[in-house]
Amino acid sequence: MAGKGGEKLAIDGGPKAFAGRTGVGQPKVGVEDFLAIAERFQFSPPALERLRAAVSDADLPAGGPHLGRYYGSASPSKGEQFEGLAREVFQVKHAFPCSSGTGALHAAFVAAGVGPGTEVICPALGFAATAMAVVLAGGVPVFCDVDESLHLDPAKLEGCVTPRTVAIAPTHHWGGVTDMAPVLALARRRGLKVVEDCAQAPGATYRGRPVGSIGDLGCFSISCYKIIGGGEGGMVVSNDAGLFERACQLAEGGGLWRNPRFAPPRHPGELFVGTNYRLSELESAINVVQLRKLEGVVSRHRQVSRRICGQLADFAEVTPQKLNDREGVIGYMLRFFPATCELSACIVKALQAEGIGAGTRGSAHDPDWHMARDMFPIVLKPGSTAGGSVWDDPRYRQRGGQVSYAPEQWPVAVDLFGREVSIGFDQWWNDDDCDRVAAGINKVLSAYCTKRAAKGNW
Numbered sequence: 383m384a385g386k387g388g389e390k391l392a393i394d395g396g397p398k399a400f401a402g403r404t405g406v407g408q409p410k411v412g413v414e415d416f417l418a419i420a421e422r423f424q425f426s427p428p429a430l431e432r433l434r435a436a437v438s439d440a441d442l443p444a445g446g447p448h449l450g451r452y453y454g455s456a457s458p459s460k461g462e463q464f465e466g467l468a469r470e471v472f473q474v475k476h477a478f479p480c481s482s483g484t485g486a487l488h489a490a491f492v493a494a495g496v497g498p499g500t501e502v503i504c505p506a507l508g509f510a511a512t513a514m515a516v517v518l519a520g521g522v523p524v525f526c527d528v529d530e531s532l533h534l535d536p537a538k539l540e541g542c543v544t545p546r547t548v549a550i551a552p553t554h555h556w557g558g559v560t561d562m563a564p565v566l567a568l569a570r571r572r573g574l575k576v577v578e579d580c581a582q583a584p585g586a587t588y589r590g591r592p593v594g595s596i597g598d599l600g601c602f603s604i605s606c607y608k609i610i611g612g613g614e615g616g617m618v619v620s621n622d623a624g625l626f627e628r629a630c631q632l633a634e635g636g637g638l639w640r641n642p643r644f645a646p647p648r649h650p651g652e653l654f655v656g657t658n659y660r661l662s663e664l665e666s667a668i669n670v671v672q673l674r675k676l677e678g679v680v681s682r683h684r685q686v687s688r689r690i691c692g693q694l695a696d697f698a699e700v701t702p703q704k705l706n707d708r709e710g711v712i713g714y715m716l717r718f719f720p721a722t723c724e725l726s727a728c729i730v731k732a733l734q735a736e737g738i739g740a741g742t743r744g745s746a747h748d749p750d751w752h753m754a755r756d757m758f759p760i761v762l763k764p765g766s767t768a769g770g771s772v773w774d775d776p777r778y779r780q781r782g783g784q785v786s787y788a789p790e791q792w793p794v795a796v797d798l799f800g801r802e803v804s805i806g807f808d809q810w811w812n813d814d815d816c817d818r819v820a821a822g823i824n825k826v827l828s829a830y831c832t833k834r835a836a837k838g839n840w
């Protein structure tokens with residue numbers, strides 16, 4: 383049929399009115415963007431010039447790369463590669479890359495049923511991000527004291543459980559591991575979920591199982607501040623399909639990327655409001671490479687730590703940190719507790735003079751958000767909006783909730799945090815480096831403490 387003007391319509395086989403653009407476009411993400419990333423890698427200006435000369439927008443696909451997880455030519459996407467690798471490395475059925483460890487924790491706590499009127503037990507030593515994620519989910523963190531492993535003390539856990547408790551969040555920190563067997567036993571007995579915070583210990587194992595795969599959900603921070611990762615990133619993992627679906631629901635825009643995308647709930651409770659913690663393709667690309675390096679990083683750290691610790695003597699005034707799994711810890715830090723803060727200070731000064739990087743805090747140390755007492759955004763109980771806080775939420779009050787953050791409840795954490803001496807180990811130390819560090823530690827401890835004949839329990 384012809385239009386009123388007599389022209390044949392395209393739908394009837396006539397010529398198209400708009401058969402495509404003749405204007406010349408520029409890629410959305412082009413060579414300049416690529417060079418901006420290279421610049422962030424701190425290539426020298428001459429190297430950047432060589433890169434610029436070697437690549438041009440004409441080398442890119444039409445329109446340039448999309449850099450989206452769900453659109454674009456790369457198949458599988460970097461996000462999918464990252465989560466596939468994480469499933470293998472952390473031995474879990476499900477993994478979702480998040481933009482940060484805090485985002486992963488928020489998603490995990492929502493998945494675990496944390497919300498207004500509920501409580502989550504966190505260790506008094508760890509990092510504030512865990513407790514903050516509990517609050518983001520609407521719950522109230524309750525801190526449990528630690529033991530000489532500097533991790534959750536299982537013997538004190540039961541005393542922290544209330545009718546409001548829905549989850550326990552053991553933090554495996556500074557390359558160590560929580561004693562998970564009693565934590566899990568208590569959780570199962572009391573019907574609580576276990577959310578492992580593995581931000582500081584990816585690659586550590588407990589009784590042969592990777593941390594993160596032991597509880598109901600595991601969370602990682604894979605960022606420039608941790609042993610693997612560049613930039614910012616995280617991961618939530620689980621072996622439980624239902625919990626994982628809930629975590630993704632929160633972390634991925636409220637189920638935005640299901641198939642079919644915009645379908646109504648396929649089963650009760652499937653859809654609820656979420657946010658977007660999806661990891662970018664650029665970060666995923668870096669973290670695929672980083673995660674492949676994890677095994678090497680962990681085994682080098684273990685080799686260094688075993689070689690050094692194997693040479694350390696026993697001293698009457700020094701207690702080594704208790705290890706909940708000697709084979710499973712990563713060992714990137716040596717920690718021990720001299721009998722007094724004064725002794726710790728002398729030992730640290732002498733170690734530093736020997737060229738060994740050591741630190742201690744002392745009893746009157748600066749605030750530090752690794753210790754519950756100093757986690758001000760939690761312990762001062764502030765609200766983030768005029769609407770109040772989780773602590774004065776009527777749903778919490780009505781259930782009898784009235785948590786106290788008095789540090790007297792965590793005497794071991796307060797004491798050990800001030801007294802501990804920590805020495806950072808370098809994965810790249812060779813045998814000779816390790817032997818000289820071990821000799822230096824023995825030399826200093828022998829000068830300030832009483833050496834005993836027995837082999838040290840390091």
Ligand SMILES: Cc1ncc(COP(=O)(O)O)c(C=O)c1O
Nearest residue numbers: 482483484509511512581603605
């Ligand atoms: C134990 C622990 N949990 C969670 C986080 C938060 O991770 P992110 O910085 O990736 O949000 C950190 C970061 O330092 C951490 O140490």
